[in-house]
Amino acid sequence: MNRVLTKNLNGLVGEKVTVFGWVNSKRNHGKITFLDIRDRYGIVQVVILPGNNDYEKAEKVSIESVVSVTGEVVKRPENLVNKNIISGDVEIQSEKLEVISPCDKLPFELDDTSGVLEETRLKYRYLDLRTKRMKQNLINRHKSNQFIRNYLSKKGYLEIETPLLTKSTPEGARDFLVPSRNQAGMFYALPQSPQQYKQLLQIAGIEKYFQIVRNFRDEDQRGDRQPEFTQVDIEASFVDEKNIIKLTENLVLELIKTIYPEKYLTLTPIPRLTHKEAMEKYQTDRPDLRKNKNDKNELAICWVVDFPMFEKKEDGSFGPSHHPFTAIKKEFVEDFEKQDPEKVIAQQYDLVINGNEVAGGSIRTHDVAVLKRVFEFLDHSQADIEEKFGHLLKAFKFGVPPHGGIAIGYDRLLMVLNNENNIREVIPFPKTGDGRDPLMDSPCRVDKKQLDELHITTQDRKRKK
RNA sequence: GGACUGGUAGCUCAAUUGGUUAGAGCAUCUGCCUGUCACGCAGAAGGUUGCGGGUUCAAGUCCCGUCCAGUCCGCCA
Numbered sequence: 001m002n003r004v005l006t007k008n009l010n011g012l013v014g015e016k017v018t019v020f021g022w023v024n025s026k027r028n029h030g031k032i033t034f035l036d037i038r039d040r041y042g043i044v045q046v047v048i049l050p051g052n053n054d055y056e057k058a059e060k061v062s063i064e065s066v067v068s069v070t071g072e073v074v075k076r077p078e079n080l081v082n083k084n085i086i087s088g089d090v091e092i093q094s095e096k097l098e099v100i101s102p103c104d105k106l107p108f109e110l111d112d113t114s115g116v117l118e119e120t121r122l123k124y125r126y127l128d129l130r131t132k133r134m135k136q137n138l139i140n141r142h143k144s145n146q147f148i149r150n151y152l153s154k155k156g157y158l159e160i161e162t163p164l165l166t167k168s169t170p171e172g173a174r175d176f177l178v179p180s181r182n183q184a185g186m187f188y189a190l191p192q193s194p195q196q197y198k199q200l201l202q203i204a205g206i207e208k209y210f211q212i213v214r215n216f217r218d219e220d221q222r223g224d225r226q227p228e229f230t231q232v233d234i235e236a237s238f239v240d241e242k243n244i245i246k247l248t249e250n251l252v253l254e255l256i257k258t259i260y261p262e263k264y265l266t267l268t269p270i271p272r273l274t275h276k277e278a279m280e281k282y283q284t285d286r287p288d289l290r291k292n293k294n295d296k297n298e299l300a301i302c303w304v305v306d307f308p309m310f311e312k313k314e315d316g317s318f319g320p321s322h323h324p325f326t327a328i329k330k331e332f333v334e335d336f337e338k339q340d341p342e343k344v345i346a347q348q349y350d351l352v353i354n355g356n357e358v359a360g361g362s363i364r365t366h367d368v369a370v371l372k373r374v375f376e377f378l379d380h381s382q383a384d385i386e387e388k389f390g391h392l393l394k395a396f397k398f399g400v401p402p403h404g405g406i407a408i409g410y411d412r413l414l415m416v417l418n419n420e421n422n423i424r425e426v427i428p429f430p431k432t433g434d435g436r437d438p439l440m441d442s443p444c445r446v447d448k449k450q451l452d453e454l455h456i457t458t459q460d461r462k463r464k465k
Numbered sequence: 466g467g468a469c470u471g472g473u474a475g476c477u478c479a480a481u482u483g484g485u486u487a488g489a490g491c492a493u494c495u496g497c498c499u500g501u502c503a504c505g506c507a508g509a510a511g512g513u514u515g516c517g518g519g520u521u522c523a524a525g526u527c528c529c530g531u532c533c534a535g536u537c538c539g540c541c542a
Contacts, residue, residue, distance in 0.1 A: 027505095028498085028501095028504090029499055029500070029501065029505085030498035032498095032501080033501095034500080034504085036503095043502095045501085045502065079500095080500065082502060084502080105493060106475075106476085108477090108492090109477090109492060112477095113476095115476080117472090117535095169542080174541090192542080217541060218541095220539085220541080222537080222541090223537095322542065324542075432535095433536090434533095
């Protein structure tokens with residue numbers, strides 16, 4: 001198969017080529033027919049004249065069918081050049097048209113899907129992803145992946161994979177559980193984040209870790225929340241708050257400069273607000289500091305730092321506002337138990353872009369004695385602590401370096417940078433608001449045999465569509 | 466779990482105060498057209514108005530219930 005891509009056609013005038021792609025549009029003038037053939041890189045116009053063996057085939061071919069066209073690349077006359085397409089200086093005089101795979105009547109038109117019901121788009125996601133907008137989002141995501149891997153590698157960070165079948169975490173979001181076949185009645189959990197693993201990797205002496213990693217949280221959704229989502233997860237040893245902030249800031253700014261050069265920053269250098277300042281001034285811990293919210297290229301980035309360590313729960317007791325391993329600021333460590341819990345500040349920081357929480361992290365407590373005091377303050381019993389965090393606390397007895405890190409909400413970051421207002425637009429195969437995938441039709445029922453092997457009986461519930 | 470908005474042709478929408486046979490654009494099909502590039506023109510086909518019930522001479526429209534979607538609140542260490 002000797003294929004020529006549409007993006008390379010301009011330089012091939014006079015040559016006989018074969019292009020492969022989808023029929024983007026068809027214009028039949030009775031005695032002359034034009035087909036626009038689209039491949040991943042662009043579009044080329046194919047001319048079919050009467051007398052051509054395939055004239056009737058060209059008249060009949062449906063939009064979005066897969067075809068190949070062989071013919072000579074011809075320069076277009078000056079007045080017929082089309083600057084809107086990549087091969088607009090030339091066109092192909094078809095000698096042979098082959099319909100490789102015809103396309104049925106489409107469920108929606110692909111030129112503009114902005115008004116199409118999202119469930120319909122998701123049901124036919126493979127068609128939705130053919131659109132320029134979605135394709136561009138995928139390309140940008142790929143480029144960003146490459147950039148981040150490169151950037152962090154150059155800084156000495158190792159990309160290390162952590163398990164997806166792991167242990168249910170006691171606090172935080174609801175877990176997705178995976179039943180164990182070998183251990184009757186036992187369950188794995190999908191990770192809400194690789195938090196404990198990345199801390200263990202610091203004890204392992206890795207010093208600098210990163211991973212572009214999937215996380216799972218079984219909570220109700222929002223436009224900026226999915227049950228599975230991707231984080232750029234980072235953790236490093238012998239660092240303080242400023243090191244992590246600087247690293248993240250430079251990474252994000254370089255990423256924007258390289259892959260989204262049309263974007264500009266309103267606030268430079270990136271300001272750092274304390275949590276208290278943000279709440280007092282903007283009544284939110286993720287303020288949108290843009291000057292003109294209609295300017296799609298404006299980015300207002302800021303840090304929110306000095307988060308409170310604890311927050312009051314509904315029953316009046318206190319829980320960790322981030323997680324229990326977050327380090328308390330030095331000036332509060334000595335006797336935080338005796339102070340107003342809501343005034344105890346943690347070494348915790350969030351990156352906010354245009355009102356979106358795009359990253360969050362903290363320095364962790366490496367002092368086992370302090371950790372124990374935090375757990376006791378949070379009213380965990382000794383047995384409780386041992387069961388939930390024993391493995392981590394044990395590891396902390398074998399030489400734990402001071403460490404800290406951050407996790408970038410990657411889908412949210414890409415959502416902002418791609419001018420989308422929903423993370424589903426930057427995720428190739430997302431779930432709907434109630435956690436379904438209309439394309440694969442998941443979740444779904446499974447055979448009784450499968451359940452039996454997993455030692456599971458189910459309660460009958462009313463069946464959702 | 467709660468609030469709000471919505472559900473009418475394959476897709477996007479319209480339908481006045483409850484009143485004739487529920488319309489339009491695009492897509493589809495048929496015909497015409499040799500330079501268009503989202504081609505154009507003419508025509509055809511396409512509807513259980515999400516579903517169930519109620520009020521009324523009459524319901525897409527009002528009422529009740531229910532299902533679904535989106536957004537937000539709760540939730541998201």
